[in-house]
Amino acid sequence: MQIQLQRISHRYAERTVLTNVSLTFAHQKITALIGRSGSGKSTLLRTVNGLIQPTEGEVRLQGQLFNYSDPSRERLKMGYVVQGVGLFPHLTVSQNIAIASRLQKQKSDLPKRVSDLLAQVGLSPSYQSKFPHELSGGEQQRVGLCRALFLDPPVLLMDEPFGALDPITRYEIQHEVLRLQKDQPRTMILVTHDMREAQKLADDIVVLEKGVVIQADSKENVLQRPTHPVVKSLIDAAFS
């Protein structure tokens, strides 16, 4: 699914957080949204699934305008993974993963889908009956990923999903994401502040600074030909 943002601007009261952002997220590619803290990258991600309705501009999914009168329906097409995961503490792993099955009428083979997903992220079926507080941070993030993928959505939105993980776990999950993308390609948007993570995962990179897109291009072009001092410093900070 292709996602287009056209002349998006967003203001909170007097503060402008996004200014005239126009972008296209390519079908079945991974795009990294990178920038410093406060650059507006999370806000931009949240305009994609309608958690934020921008003050100006349009969001188009596969050419169709985002339908703000029924945002839940649009969001079911988009998996959503965040830092801190946000697993529901009162539900088991299996219930967390399959939560979306309770949001719509169609029934599928739940147990099989759940154990398939767990297997894809390297967790044994014995995890199904555990509660979130019994899991390590890495295991929680893997379950969070399964939950986002439950409905097999064409889009996956990830908001600094690996930020709180230790380096080894982060490395493992990044590889699982890449393997997933190879097996079942999706349009993914990954918010990060780490250029190395962008380099490892992304096809395209979009760099934001103070709510403005300062460079948007293929990974190679951005890394080799930074057009803005901030892009350069992000690269230097990651690779020096």
Place this chain on the structure above:
Amino acid sequence: MRKILFLMLLMGTSASAQTIRVGAKHFNEGYILSEMLSLLLEEKGYTVERKYNLGGTMVCFEALRTGAIDLYPEYSGTISAELLKDSRLSIPTSDSLLRKNFAIETGALFGFNNTYALVMQKSVARKKDISRISDLSQHPELAAGISYEFLKREDGWDQLAHRYELPQQPSGLEHGLAYQALMQNKIDVTDAYSTDGEIASHDLLLLKDDKNFFPEYQAIILLRSSLAPTVKNIVGQLEGAISETEMQALNAAVLYEKKTFKEVASTFLTQKGLIKSAFIPESVTQDMLNKTGRHLALTFVALILAILIAIPLGIFLFWHPRLATGVVSFIGLLQTIPSIALLAIFIPVFGIGVIPAVIALLLYALLPIVRNTVTGLSGVDPLLKNVSDGLGMTRLQKLRLVELPLALPVILAGIRTAAVINVGTATLAAFIGAGGLGEYIVTGLALNNTSLILRGAIPAALLALIVELGFTAVEKITVPQHLR
């Protein structure tokens, strides 16, 4: 909901053609006279519902007027001065006014006059050579302790002092404490009712009302005109049946021989040949179980109704936070109305009995549940709310799947608080004839009988404890360890 209301109504007023509701003014003599009416009716096969703890005159009359009770014993002077606001009315005139305006009529006169009187210790009276009220005007040194009720009555102390030119400045006190104060020489004169059991038992002197100041307080039955003639005839058997001295003895038997008023009434009627069956003492255990059952029913019907109102209201306020502060403060304001006052306010609107009691309890239960529902829902981790939205939940799905389950411990704690408040407050329901353990307390207070008070107070306290522990157990079962 409708089913619960229906059950509640059944419980409150199992109304059939054969059921007669007998009211009573809640003091000793009132209980004895009402019990005589009840026993006579039961002797003839009627089912009697005893509504004996009806606050004061206005509560009784209001209950009679609205049909919450069918009859109760009253006094002629009270009828004319308080109910009809003209103390000069004769009994026949009162009767026709009551029939015309309220469809209520007077029945049999019991045969004694329980009027106000002033009493003194005989020894003091002899020393000062006092036998009449007018003698008091010569003795300003005598301390008068006068009951609050007599002090504030229109035909009370002020008028009496004026008529007899009494120099004493009275101090106010509870009638229940006046005899004690008199016997301990803390006061020299007090007001009394001429049939008080204490007059006989303390051997007191009743001062002669030599200027005929006190109006007649003939004990008389007040009943609804619509009652069947057979019922009127049955209670009519009490016409002239009790003399003033007999009434003093009956009162003393309850107060000093610690007999139950039921026993005293039954023995008297048997002696007079009005009923055959001898007195069978009631099983205290059975009676306590019945009252405990009623107590719990009041508490939990009110609690369930409160939950059904408070949780949706809490959810609504959670969705409209601008309204929340105002509404929660308003409900909090309701909470500050003393329960007795709230019940009193309800009498003209809802009458007496179970329904106003349940409504009052319900209002008291609202605040903790509403407040905890709002707090619980607002307290859910914002990250989880954000994820819920991101996953595509609608507002209702988010509420059902995430917010309510996570707020449950806080909401349950609110319900527990409400339940414990209700168990305590339900004791006051007895004042408006809703029954429950409060009956023991109210009757015990009226009779100055501590063991009767404790018979209500201890189980009520235990119930509160059990409810508290019960809800703690429910929380343990429904809320997993890691969410507490």
